[in-house]
Amino acid sequence: MSTTTIRLPEDLKARVAAAAKRAGTSTHGFILEAIAEKAKQAELRADFDAVAESRYAGIVSSGKTIPWQEMRAYLEERLAGNKAKRPSARKLAR
Numbered sequence: 001m002s003t004t005t006i007r008l009p010e011d012l013k014a015r016v017a018a019a020a021k022r023a024g025t026s027t028h029g030f031i032l033e034a035i036a037e038k039a040k041q042a043e044l045r046a047d048f049d050a051v052a053e054s055r056y057a058g059i060v061s062s063g064k065t066i067p068w069q070e071m072r073a074y075l076e077e078r079l080a081g082n083k084a085k086r087p088s089a090r091k092l093a094r
Contacts, residue, residue, distance in 0.1 A: 006031075016031060064092075065089055065092060066090075067092065071087060074087050
């Protein structure tokens, strides 16, 4: 484990200490958990963005997509537990 120094404004330091106390943990543990949560959130966001970019590239290269109204109807049927015909991608008129 390595050491990193962070400088906190006094008001933030007090808020962190109070939150840690309410959570039943040390200030150090609270800060570590907060940093780990923020790092995980950033990783998930990066993964989400990568998937979105990949899917968008597929749309651009094929020119095909599914109209939102059709996809929404399909998803609503699936959520209701009904079998539904999956909509097919097609080139949309501009």
